[in-house]
Amino acid sequence: MRKSRWIYVALLLVVPGLLLTTACAKKKAPKSMEPVQSEQTTTDAGDVQTGDLDEAARQKELARNLFLNEDVYFAYDSYALDGEAQGVLKRKAEWLQTNGDAMVLIEGHCDERGTVEYNLALGDRRAASSKNFLITLGIDAVRLATVSYGEERPVDMGSNEEAWAKNRRAKFVIK
Amino acid sequence: MGYLYRSRRKLAAGILFVLVWLVVQAGWAADYEIDVTNPFLNKIPLAVPLFKPMAGGEGETRLAAKGADLLAASLEFTGYFKLLNRAAFLINPDTYRIVAPGINFQNWTTVGAELLVTGGVLLQGETVTLELRLYDTVQEKLVVGKRYRGRADGYRGMVHRFCNEVIFALTGSHGIFDSRIIFVTSSKAGVKDIYRCAFDGHNPQPVVANEQLNLSPAWSSDGKWIAYTSYAKGKPDLYIKHTTEKRGHQVLKKGTSISPAWVPNRLELAASLSHTGDPEIYLLTGTGKVIRRLTENRGIDVSPSWSPDGRRFAFVSKRSGTPQIYIKDTASGESRRLTYEGKNNTQPSWSPRGDKIAYTAIEKGQINIRVIGVDGSGLRQLTINSGDNESPSWSPDGSLLVFSSTREGPSRIYVMNAFGTDQRRLLTLPGKQSEPQWSSRLGNL
Numbered sequence: 001m002r003k004s005r006w007i008y009v010a011l012l013l014v015v016p017g018l019l020l021t022t023a024c025a026k027k028k029a030p031k032s033m034e035p036v037q038s039e040q041t042t043t044d045a046g047d048v049q050t051g052d053l054d055e056a057a058r059q060k061e062l063a064r065n066l067f068l069n070e071d072v073y074f075a076y077d078s079y080a081l082d083g084e085a086q087g088v089l090k091r092k093a094e095w096l097q098t099n100g101d102a103m104v105l106i107e108g109h110c111d112e113r114g115t116v117e118y119n120l121a122l123g124d125r126r127a128a129s130s131k132n133f134l135i136t137l138g139i140d141a142v143r144l145a146t147v148s149y150g151e152e153r154p155v156d157m158g159s160n161e162e163a164w165a166k167n168r169r170a171k172f173v174i175k
Numbered sequence: 176m177g178y179l180y181r182s183r184r185k186l187a188a189g190i191l192f193v194l195v196w197l198v199v200q201a202g203w204a205a206d207y208e209i210d211v212t213n214p215f216l217n218k219i220p221l222a223v224p225l226f227k228p229m230a231g232g233e234g235e236t237r238l239a240a241k242g243a244d245l246l247a248a249s250l251e252f253t254g255y256f257k258l259l260n261r262a263a264f265l266i267n268p269d270t271y272r273i274v275a276p277g278i279n280f281q282n283w284t285t286v287g288a289e290l291l292v293t294g295g296v297l298l299q300g301e302t303v304t305l306e307l308r309l310y311d312t313v314q315e316k317l318v319v320g321k322r323y324r325g326r327a328d329g330y331r332g333m334v335h336r337f338c339n340e341v342i343f344a345l346t347g348s349h350g351i352f353d354s355r356i357i358f359v360t361s362s363k364a365g366v367k368d369i370y371r372c373a374f375d376g377h378n379p380q381p382v383v384a385n386e387q388l389n390l391s392p393a394w395s396s397d398g399k400w401i402a403y404t405s406y407a408k409g410k411p412d413l414y415i416k417h418t419t420e421k422r423g424h425q426v427l428k429k430g431t432s433i434s435p436a437w438v439p440n441r442l443e444l445a446a447s448l449s450h451t452g453d454p455e456i457y458l459l460t461g462t463g464k465v466i467r468r469l470t471e472n473r474g475i476d477v478s479p480s481w482s483p484d485g486r487r488f489a490f491v492s493k494r495s496g497t498p499q500i501y502i503k504d505t506a507s508g509e510s511r512r513l514t515y516e517g518k519n520n521t522q523p524s525w526s527p528r529g530d531k532i533a534y535t536a537i538e539k540g541q542i543n544i545r546v547i548g549v550d551g552s553g554l555r556q557l558t559i560n561s562g563d564n565e566s567p568s569w570s571p572d573g574s575l576l577v578f579s580s581t582r583e584g585p586s587r588i589y590v591m592n593a594f595g596t597d598q599r600r601l602l603t604l605p606g607k608q609s610e611p612q613w614s615s616r617l618g619n620l
Contacts, residue, residue, distance in 0.1 A: 077497065077519065113542075115521045115535050115565055116610060117391055117434040118491060118498055120404070120411055121447060121454040121477040124431045128452060147410045148431050152388055153365070 064174075067095045071169040072130050077114065079125040081133055089130060092172060093137040106130050107171040108148045109155075111164035116150060123148030130170040145175070214346075214574075215592045218257035220287045222312075223247040224264055226294030226305075227273050235298040238327070242294055242305065242334055249338045249352060250292075252375050253574065254592040255345070259288055275310065275317060283312040290318075292341070303327045307337040309344065319344045332620035339620075351570045355614045356577055357382065357392045357401065358588055362606030369403055374570070374613075376588070376602030383416065391610055393444070395437045398617040400461060402435035402444055413446055415463055424463040430454075436479045436488070439615075445469060445479040445488060456490055469503065470510075480523045480532070482549075489513065489523035489532050500534055502549065513551055520545075522566055526593075528573035533557075535565040544578055546593070557595030564589075568613045577601065577611040 070092075072085045081089065096102060108127030110119035127146035135141050156163035225243045228235035251258045265282040272278055273293035283291050291312050297304040308320040319340050323333035335352035342350030354374045361367040368384040369392045383389045388406040395401075402415045411433055413426035426432045430449035437444045442461030447454045456470040456479050470476040475493040482488065487504050494501075497518040503510040514520040519537035526532065529549070536545045536556070542563035547554045558564040562582035569576055573593065580589045583600070586607040591598040602608075 113537060113540075114498075114519065115478075117447070117478045118475070118521045120390075120431050120433045121449070121475045124449050124454060125475060128449075146430070150411075152367075152390075152406075 063095055063098075067092060067172060068174065071171050072126075073165065074126055074168045074170070076111070076164070076168065077122070079108075079122065079129045081129055086133065089133050090137065093134055093139055096134070096139050096143065103143050103145070103175045105145045105147060105173045105175055107153075107173060108146065109153060109167055109169050109171065110151045111167040112151045112154060112159065113164065114151065120148050120150035123150045126168075126170050215254045215594055215596050219255060219289050220259055221247075221250060221256040221290045221292070222259045222264065222283055222286065222288035223250070223292045224261060224266060224271065225268050226296050227271075229295050229297040229304075230299075232298065235296055238298060238303065238330060239294070239296045242296060242330065245331060245334050246292060246294070246307075246338060249335060249375060250341060252590075253342065253350065254597050255342075256290070259286060273306070274308065275315070278310065280310070280312045280315045288312050298327065301327050303330055303333075305330070305333050305337075307334075309341050336620045348572050349616060351572055351575070351616065353617050353620045354571050355394075355398070355617060356568075356588070356601070356611050357394060357614065358579075358608055358611040359390060359392065360604050360606055360608045362604075369401070370604070372602055379602060379604060382418070383414075391434055393435045393437055393612055394614040395442060395444075395461070396440045396615045398614055398619070400437070400442070402437065402446070404431075404433045404435070413448075413463065415444075415461065424461075426459065426463040434478045436481055438481055438485045439483055441485065445481070447477040447479070456488075469505065478522055480525045482525050483527050483529045489525055489534075491521045491523065500532065513547060513549075516554060524567050524569055524576075525549075526569045526573040527571055531573075531593075533567035533569065533576055535567065544576065544595075555595070557591065558598070561598070566610050568611055569593075570613050571616045575613075577613050579609045579611060 070088055072081070072088050074080070074085070075082070096104070106127045108123035108125065110123050114122065124146070127148060131141070131144045131146050134144060154167045155169070156166045223243050223246055226239040228239045247258050250256050263286050265286060273295050289312055291310045293308050293310070295306040302324065304322065304324045306322045309318040310316065311318055321337055321340060323336065325333065338352045339350040351374050355371050356374065357369060357371045359367050360370050365388060366386055367388050367390060369382045369389050370379050371382050372379040382392070382401060383403060383405070385407065390404045392401055392403040399418055400415055401418055402413060404411045405414050408427065411431045413432035413435060414423060416423035426446070426448070428448055428450035430452070431454060432446060432448050435444050435446045443466065444459050444461070445456055446459055448457050453473055455468055455476050457468050458466040460466060470490065470492070472492060472494045475498070476490060478491040479488045480490070486506060487502055489500055489502050491498050492501050495512065498521050499512055500514040500520050500523045501510050501512050513532065514534070517536050517538040520534055522535040524533045531546050531548055533544060533546045536543055542565050543556055543558045544564050544567045545554060545556045558580070562580055564578055564580045567576045567578045575590055575592055577588060577590050579586050586609045587603060588601040588608045588611050589598055590601050
């Protein structure tokens with residue numbers, strides 16, 4: 001064969017070969033590399049964090065972590081969405097648009113004041129408010145499941161205004 | 176003229192004498208009857224000496240002491256009696272007589288007793304015979320006397336049967352000694368068990384303990400079923416479980432299925448379900464099938480509690496902006512608001528006497544038990560400055576309330592009289608106890 005042809009053959013063999021090896025390296029990475037982010041997300045059961053030095057992938061990971069860790073907050077005894085809450089939900093909607101096949105569970109929570117049964121119902125309404133807002137932003141209802149935990153799963157065990165404010169939340173979990 | 180005047184005076188004197196005589200008679204007659212409208216302010220002094228062992232022997236003597244202590248504590252639990260200290264008694268515990276006419280009632284009235292219970296215990300092998308007599312020491316007469324015979328392990332039940340007789344004789348309604356209390360206990364985060372105990376906190380036993388989050392237990396009237404909310408399948412579903420046989424039903428709809436309340440004397444229950452997207456109260460069969468919807472109102476509707484005749488129920492609704500208690504008539508379909516004081520009134524419990532509703536009021540950061548008449552009158556607060564007090568539930572005769580309180584720190588089950596007096600802890604388990612519910616009279620002594 002002529003020399004130029006050999007170059008083509010070489011490229012034809014080498015390039016896929018390189019790609020293949022990098023792909024393998026990617027698959028092996030979770031075992032040999034430390035995850036770049038080591039966030040604790042207690043409700044994120046069973047999901048493996050993959051650390052990656054690739055910038056695009058890192059951005060993707062940051063966006064995902066924000067989605068999981070940024071909660072929607074509510075006023076006492078309320079399931080209304082104020083300006084800030086709506087802002088948080090808009091960011092959630094953007095992520096959901098970008099990650100079109102993600103299915104989520106919205107958890108509604110309450111602070112410890114108020115009684116057990118009432119808080120179960122209030123948590124349910126908080127999750128429902130968040131879901132309904134996302135639907136108005138174009139997210140398919142089928143992707144949004146809801147559950148209420150009432151006052152049963154506080155994120156802050158304190159008995160003060162600060163702790164209570166942190167517990168009055170809707171939290172998003174990727175299924 | 177003078178003659179007439181004298182005879183009129185005699186007549187007046189005569190009438191006066193008759194009136195005084197009638198009043199005095201009425202006073203004596205009322206001596207040992209309990210005024211059920213406000214009985215806890217004037218407790219009747221009651222003496223319960225150690226029961227007499229009839230044959231002697233260690234087992235019998237032990238039962239004699241246990242029995243007297245149990246009877247005294249059980250009657251004291253009702254709040255109607257002041258138990259006199261045995262140390263002050265004038266009788267010789269070895270020789271005193273337990274049956275009139277052998278009883279010297281002056282020994283008892285001298286130490287202030289108006290009522291006396293004597294007991295005699297005979298133990299033969301595994302069989303115990305227990306004789307109990309309630310005497311009015313002032314009138315020196317027997318009020319009620321019973322003899323029980325059965326296995327020794329039924330001894331506690333015998334004592335409690337007699338306690339029911341005592342209460343019936345004195346108030347006209349049956350006592351609560353064959354009732355039980357069901358409640359939630361949690362000793363680790365995320366896990367809540369359902370336990371039951373006797374009316375006095377004795378012998379706590381697990382009912383649902385499966386490492387899951389179990390909440391809001393409710394007994395059926397016949398005591399055979401318990402409904403509760405459980406996260407066993409990852410979300411708050413309603414479970415209906417038989418108390419002795421291994422069978423049950425589940426309500427596994429979308430959303431929250433919570434706050435069960437059995438209809439009195441029926442195998443039907445009300446519960447709050449949010450499968451349509453909004454928590455509303457529904458009527459369900461004992462197997463968990465929806466019969467019909469009971470509330471129609473956007474917003475939270477939760478925590479039903481039935482009137483004793485099962486025709487009306489109290490519930491919590493946020494329809495006016497804040498959680499308040501409403502009453503709905505199932506026949507007419509009309510709802511009216513009951514609570515107007517405070518911005519957060521929840522957990523209604525309708526008294527088995529039909530006239531009052533106890534509930535949890537949150538005001539200025541304090542959580543307390545309040546009672547209000549079904550007609551909206553007579554609002555009183557029963558707890559104050561004693562931690563958070565919530566989740567009230569009436570005893571089956573409407574004379575006592577069980578509730579939870581954090582006055583000692585961790586949440587504990589407490590009992591008080593219907594007027595808020597004699598608040599005391601029922602039992603202590605590791606962790607926190609909450610959400611107590613008092614059963615009907617179960618007739619299981």
